[in-house]
């Protein structure tokens with residue numbers, strides 16, 4: 494009863510009532526409010542589900558600049574989710590306010606050790622193709638895999654190496670992922 498009265502007063506005062514807890518399942522959340530994405534640049538793990546929340550009363554979108562996703566118009570506490578199952582850099586914007594820009598950055602995941610070598614994984618699912626590059630120290634990037642549908646590879650080369658990948662689905666190609674380093678002895 495009291496809660497309803499307070500909510501009514503807030504609505505009467507023109508304040509937005511933001512729903513409690515979102516269903517983000519522990520993944521990162523991007524707030525789409527006050528004409529910006531916060532955080533504008535989000536680095537997250539391979540396979541993470543990103544939730545965009547839209548508390549504003551005016552509509553916004555999260556729209557992949559490369560064509561990977563488009564939320565359509567969202568407002569008033571709505572949300573949109575996308576799982577990032579492949580490495581790359583994914584810029585996006587709001588189609589209604591093109592000056593609103595953000596980026597999701599998904600590095601290649603690594604498991605292993607300096608002595609035993611590494612398993613590099615750049616995708617958790619299938620249905621895409623990938624380019625994977627490595628470089629030793631600060632030398633030039635070289636292809637490890639070109640246009641492959643494989644999603645992981647073992648890697649055991651002496652020295653410190655950087656690894657990056659990008660994803661292609663249909664006519665959409667991501668930017669290169671943030672580089673990660675592996676070291677083998």
Ligand SMILES: [Cu+2]
Pocket residue numbers: 528552553554587588589590593
């Ligand atoms: Cu907008």
